[in-house]
Amino acid sequence: MCLPALFDHFGGEILRTHMNPAAAQFKPIPNNERVDLTRFLSKEPQEWTMGDVIAWLLHVAKRNDIPFEDLEMQKFANCTGMILIQMRETDFQQRDAVYGSLLYAEFRKLFEERSINKCAYKSPERASTSRVPDDARISCINNGLSVNPSALSSLLMSDGNLMSSSSTQPLDTLSQVGTDISGSGTFNFNSHARSDETFMLRPPYCKVRKNKDGRPRKHSQHTKGNKLWEFIRDALKDPTTCPSVVRWEDPAEGVFRIVESEKLAQLWGERKNNQKMTYEKLSRAMRTYYEKRILVPVPKTGLYPKKLVYKFGPSALG
DNA sequence: GGAGAATTTCCTGATT
DNA sequence: AAATCAGGAAATTCTC
Numbered sequence: 001m002c003l004p005a006l007f008d009h010f011g012g013e014i015l016r017t018h019m020n021p022a023a024a025q026f027k028p029i030p031n032n033e034r035v036d037l038t039r040f041l042s043k044e045p046q047e048w049t050m051g052d053v054i055a056w057l058l059h060v061a062k063r064n065d066i067p068f069e070d071l072e073m074q075k076f077a078n079c080t081g082m083i084l085i086q087m088r089e090t091d092f093q094q095r096d097a098v099y100g101s102l103l104y105a106e107f108r109k110l111f112e113e114r115s116i117n118k119c120a121y122k123s124p125e126r127a128s129t130s131r132v133p134d135d136a137r138i139s140c141i142n143n144g145l146s147v148n149p150s151a152l153s154s155l156l157m158s159d160g161n162l163m164s165s166s167s168t169q170p171l172d173t174l175s176q177v178g179t180d181i182s183g184s185g186t187f188n189f190n191s192h193a194r195s196d197e198t199f200m201l202r203p204p205y206c207k208v209r210k211n212k213d214g215r216p217r218k219h220s221q222h223t224k225g226n227k228l229w230e231f232i233r234d235a236l237k238d239p240t241t242c243p244s245v246v247r248w249e250d251p252a253e254g255v256f257r258i259v260e261s262e263k264l265a266q267l268w269g270e271r272k273n274n275q276k277m278t279y280e281k282l283s284r285a286m287r288t289y290y291e292k293r294i295l296v297p298v299p300k301t302g303l304y305p306k307k308l309v310y311k312f313g314p315s316a317l318g
Numbered sequence: 319g320g321a322g323a324a325t326t327t328c329c330t331g332a333t334t
Numbered sequence: 335a336a337a338t339c340a341g342g343a344a345a346t347t348c349t350c
Binding site: 288 | 337338339340341347
């Protein structure tokens with residue numbers, strides 16, 4: 001999953017909400033759809049959609065002071081609440097070796113608390129929904145996901161590779177659970193369901209690169225070695241460079257800061273076998289990204305430092 | 319070998 | 335004053 005894409009489209013809003021309690025509960029997102037970011041709090045875990053699961057993960061991260069980027073969120077990106085319920089501790093650990101146990105404990109605690117509360121307070125109609133997993137699934141599919149499909153497709157991206165629940169999802173017990181629950185092995189996003197490439201939606205202003213004959217360029221073209229923005233993205237995920245060389249200023253917005261400009265240039269130069277790389281040149285290359293919307297101008301809100309701050313744009317996908 | 323993409327290099331001028 | 339930002343223009347590198 002590409003974090004900026006995640007942040008831009010979906011998780012970012014969740015992060016904003018969780019980092020800033022005063023933030024609005026709803027935020028317009030592309031496609032004129034809205035995400036209710038705290039809905040999971042008022043729903044039974046078995047009714048959680050994939051979006052609710054991500055929101056819960058971020059909620060746990062915040063409560064436990066875990067840097068959200070340390071959580072293997074993409075590994076849970078195709079989990080609904082029903083899937084989490086059927087997961088064992090080892091399943092959580094498989095998905096997140098570091099925080100899997102904590103996540104499992106948090107989830108079970110919450111689940112059991114809700115179960116107790118449900119017995120005491122639940123209204124009859126909600127209780128009936130909860131008792132029937134299929135109903136919960138249908139409810140999830142038909143009503144639960146109000147995020148746009150591109151957002152969820154972004155959630156399924158990992159390190160530049162598409163982690164489609166129907167293709168490259170690790171073949172473990174969890175995916176089997178997912179298959180059982182969804183019935184088809186892939187999640188159906190209601191009217192947004194796509195089995196073709198349109199599932200990987202990109203903003204309409206993202207040009208499709210074409211060869212001179214008009215055919216789309218092959219995906220493998222110019223993918224050998226990292227692009228600069230991918231290098232920076234990876235540096236932001238790498239504890240050896242983040243936060244010492246680059247760091248997030250506002251991950252929810254995709255805003256990051258270059259801490260050691262010449263060090264970053266040196267690392268980029270090493271990557272490209274170019275000992276003459278300088279920050280001047282690196283920043284010039286970065287400025288070419290504005291036209292492609294891989295980077296967008298940082299809002300002059302006074303929230304961020306004036307120098308060495310950049311913001312990933314909607315084209316920084318993958 | 320040519321075309322196209324993605325830088326890289328060099329530059330001038332503005333801003334912080 | 336130095337560092338950084340913003341872009342134009344041309345060159346270079348790499349892949350198809």
